[in-house]
Amino acid sequence: MCNTLHMSLKHAILVLLEREPGSGYDLAQRFHQGIGNFWRASHQQIYQQLKALSEAGWVAHETEAQKGKPDRKVYRITPDGLTELRRWMREPVRSPVLRDGLLIKVFAGDLADKQDLLSELDLQLLRQREILAAYRLREADYFRLGESGRRRMRLPYLTLRRGIRHARDLIEWLQETRELIERDALPTQPVAGD
Amino acid sequence: MCNTLHMSLKHAILVLLEREPGSGYDLAQRFHQGIGNFWRASHQQIYQQLKALSEAGWVAHETEAQKGKPDRKVYRITPDGLTELRRWMREPVRSPVLRDGLLIKVFAGDLADKQDLLSELDLQLLRQREILAAYRLREADYFRLGESGRRRMRLPYLTLRRGIRHARDLIEWLQETRELIERDALPTQPVAGD
DNA sequence: CATTCCTATGCAATGTTTTGCATATGTATA
DNA sequence: TATACATATGCAAAACATTGCATAGGAATG
Numbered sequence: 001m002c003n004t005l006h007m008s009l010k011h012a013i014l015v016l017l018e019r020e021p022g023s024g025y026d027l028a029q030r031f032h033q034g035i036g037n038f039w040r041a042s043h044q045q046i047y048q049q050l051k052a053l054s055e056a057g058w059v060a061h062e063t064e065a066q067k068g069k070p071d072r073k074v075y076r077i078t079p080d081g082l083t084e085l086r087r088w089m090r091e092p093v094r095s096p097v098l099r100d101g102l103l104i105k106v107f108a109g110d111l112a113d114k115q116d117l118l119s120e121l122d123l124q125l126l127r128q129r130e131i132l133a134a135y136r137l138r139e140a141d142y143f144r145l146g147e148s149g150r151r152r153m154r155l156p157y158l159t160l161r162r163g164i165r166h167a168r169d170l171i172e173w174l175q176e177t178r179e180l181i182e183r184d185a186l187p188t189q190p191v192a193g194d
Numbered sequence: 195m196c197n198t199l200h201m202s203l204k205h206a207i208l209v210l211l212e213r214e215p216g217s218g219y220d221l222a223q224r225f226h227q228g229i230g231n232f233w234r235a236s237h238q239q240i241y242q243q244l245k246a247l248s249e250a251g252w253v254a255h256e257t258e259a260q261k262g263k264p265d266r267k268v269y270r271i272t273p274d275g276l277t278e279l280r281r282w283m284r285e286p287v288r289s290p291v292l293r294d295g296l297l298i299k300v301f302a303g304d305l306a307d308k309q310d311l312l313s314e315l316d317l318q319l320l321r322q323r324e325i326l327a328a329y330r331l332r333e334a335d336y337f338r339l340g341e342s343g344r345r346r347m348r349l350p351y352l353t354l355r356r357g358i359r360h361a362r363d364l365i366e367w368l369q370e371t372r373e374l375i376e377r378d379a380l381p382t383q384p385v386a387g388d
Numbered sequence: 389c390a391t392t393c394c395t396a397t398g399c400a401a402t403g404t405t406t407t408g409c410a411t412a413t414g415t416a417t418a
Numbered sequence: 419t420a421t422a423c424a425t426a427t428g429c430a431a432a433a434c435a436t437t438g439c440a441t442a443g444g445a446a447t448g
Contacts, residue, residue, distance in 0.1 A: 006295075007433085024396080024398090040293075044398080099291055101202045103356060187351065190337065263424095264411085390447105392447075395443090396442090402435100404435070406432080408432100417421080418420090
C-alpha cells in the first residue's frame with residue numbers, strides 16, 4: 001500500500017492536516033474552500049483516503065463524542081506523515097491532467113446544433129463569472145488583513161491569484177469564442193502577447 | 195456497461211474517429227497532437243476504451259495485415275456511435291477536474307526549502323515556455339492555410355487559442371510568483387483586470 | 389407537524405486511470 | 419553488430435474516483 005511514487009490527494013490531505021487537525025467533514029469543507037480551487041475531492045473520497053492514510057501510519061485520530069451529533073474523528077498528521085510530506089515536497093510534480101469536455105465540444109462543434117453550442121458557452125460564462133466573483137471576495141478579505149496576517153496567508157493567496165487569473169482568462173476566451181461562433185467568423189489575428 | 199451519464203474519454207475517441215477512422219496507435223498520436231492539448235490519454239487507456247466502445251457497438255474495426263509490422267486494427271465510428279455522440283453533445287459538460295500538484299506545493303511552501311520551491315517553479319516555467327512555443331508553431335501553420343482551410347480548421351484552432359492563452363497566463367503567474375517568493379515579498383495589488 | 393437542510397460518518401459496487409509488464413519486427417544510429 | 423527507436427498491440431493488477439445508498443439527530447422553515 002502507498003508504494004507508488006506520485007499520489008496527490010493523500011498529500012493534499014496531509015497538507016491540510018499539517019496546518020490544522022480536523023475531521024473528514026472539516027476537510028471536505030476546507031477542500032470546498034481554499035485548496036478546492038485546484039484540487040477537488042468528494043467526502044467519500046476523503047474518508048477513503050483518511051482510512052488509507054491511517055493504515056499507512058501517516059495520520060492518527062481520536063474520537064470526540066458530541067452531544068446530539070454523531071461522533072467526530074479528529075485526524076492529525078503523524079511524524080511519519082510529516083516525513084512523507086516533506087519527501088513529496090522535494091519530488092518534482094507531475095503535470096496536471098487536462099480534461100476539459102467543453103473543448104471537445106468546441107473541437108467537434110460541427111456535429112452539434114449551433115444554438116446548443118452557444119448556450120453551452122453561455123452556461124460556462126455564467127459559472128466562471130460566479131467563480132471569479134467568489135474569488136474576488138476572498139481576495140478582498142486577504143487585503144483587509146493586517147501586515148502579519150497577509151504574511152501568514154501569503155502562499156495561499158498566491159494560489160488564489162492563480163485561480164483569479166485562470167477564471168479571468170477563461171472568461172475572455174469564452175466571450176471571444178462565443179462571438180466568433182455566433183457570427184460564423186474566423187479569428188483574424190493570432191493570440192496577442194508573450 | 196456504458197450506462198453512466200458523463201464519460202468523456204470515450205467521447206473524445208468518438209470525436210476523433212468521426213473525423214477519420216484509425217487504429218489505437220493512430221489515436222494515441224492524435225491525442226498527443228490536437229486533442230491532447232485538453233485531454234490526455236495513454237495508449238493503454240485508448241486500447242481499453244476502444245474495447246469497451248466495441249462492446250457497446252459504438253465503433254467497429256477491420257484488421258489490416260501489414261508486411262513486417264504487426265497488424266493494425268482500423269476502427270471507425272458506427273451509426274449507433276454517432277447517435278451517442280450527438281446525444282452527448284447536447285448534454286451539459288461537467289466542469290473540468292482541477293488537480294494541480296504545483297499549487298499544493300506553493301500552498302504548503304513553508305514546509306519546503308525555498309530553493310527547492312524556486313527550482314520547481316523554474317522547471318514549470320521551462321516546460322510551459324516549450325509548450326507555448328509548440329502551440330505558436332501550430333498557430334503559424336493555421337495562418338498559412340488558405341481561406342477554405344482556415345474555415346475547415348476554425349473550431350480546432352479556437353481550441354488551440356485556449357491552449358495558447360492558458361500557457362501564456364500560467365507563465366505570467368509563474369514569473370510573478372517566482373519573483374515574490376524569491377524576494378520574500380507580498381503582492382501589493384489585487385490581480386488586475388476583469 | 390412535515391419537510392428540508394446541516395452535521396457527521398461510512399460501505400459497496402462500479403468505473404476510470406495508471407503502472408508495469410509483454411510481444412514482435414523494421415529501420416536507423418553508434 | 420549491438421543499441422535504440424518507431425510501429426503496433428495488449429493483459430493484469432493496483433490505485434484512484436464516482437455513484438448510490440444508508441444511518442441519525444438537531445435545527446430551521448413552512
